[in-house]
Amino acid sequence: MKLYSYFRSTAAYRVRIALNFKGLPYDYVPVNLLEGEQKSPDYLARNPQGLVPALELEGGELLSQSVAILEWLEETHPSPALLPEDPLERARIRSLVNSIACDIHPLNNVSVLNHLREQLGADARQVHNWYCTWVQRGFDAIEQTLAENGGPCCFGDQPTLADVCLVPQVFNARRFRIPMKGYRHIRRVADHCGSLRAFARAHPNAQPDA
Ligand SMILES: N[C@@H](CCC(=O)N[C@@H](CS)C(=O)NCC(=O)O)C(=O)O
Numbered sequence: 001m002k003l004y005s006y007f008r009s010t011a012a013y014r015v016r017i018a019l020n021f022k023g024l025p026y027d028y029v030p031v032n033l034l035e036g037e038q039k040s041p042d043y044l045a046r047n048p049q050g051l052v053p054a055l056e057l058e059g060g061e062l063l064s065q066s067v068a069i070l071e072w073l074e075e076t077h078p079s080p081a082l083l084p085e086d087p088l089e090r091a092r093i094r095s096l097v098n099s100i101a102c103d104i105h106p107l108n109n110v111s112v113l114n115h116l117r118e119q120l121g122a123d124a125r126q127v128h129n130w131y132c133t134w135v136q137r138g139f140d141a142i143e144q145t146l147a148e149n150g151g152p153c154c155f156g157d158q159p160t161l162a163d164v165c166l167v168p169q170v171f172n173a174r175r176f177r178i179p180m181k182g183y184r185h186i187r188r189v190a191d192h193c194g195s196l197r198a199f200a201r202a203h204p205n206a207q208p209d210a
Helices: 010-021 041-046 064-077 087-108 110-118 124-149 161-175 184-195 197-202
Strands: 002-005 029-030 054-056 062-064
Touching: 002 010, 002 124, 010 064, 010 087, 010 161, 010 197, 062 064, 064 087, 064 161, 087 110, 087 161, 110 124, 124 161, 124 184, 161 184, 184 197
Parallel strands: 002 029
Antiparallel strands: 002 054, 054 062
């Protein structure tokens, strides 16, 4: 398989973690978002959404959208599992996944922040406040969920898709200097999971385009 990725993309980071966790080898194809390679005719011909990640399967089929890719990986390579058997637990995990992938990440994407600057005239402080607002709203709720669960990972002892999404989002929050002091449980889980081999190998600094 080939993974179209950018080292600092949190959505691509999710997929790198899952591929590593499941022991699936892949070729890393860097797409330089700062140079706009995601909007090049070549890349758009592959992935009309113009975003990373995209996963090219061995037969040439291309999958886009990180959560769809994570679900595909889980369905086709169920062991080691990133979702438990119990439907209720699965729903709780997917709820946390969606709170990151649908409610936090899209509001802070590069193209959204550029739109605020370029079309709406926001200055650096306003853009930073925007970023903090949506991360903090999401993290406040996640913090409460993790406090109730109490394990080393988001839900118990083993990493799940929730951890796969949380660790990259925490990396991004730290990069943008979001105050993390009030998020004791999020820090605990992100630091524990981040130190696991599959997660550490997926870290942005460990990528060839870093
Ligand atoms: N919902 C998509 C989001 C993908 C996404 O926003 N990727 C960002 C990097 S994290 C990107 O490619 N941005 C380039 C751009 O906005 O032009 C997913 O989960 O795959």
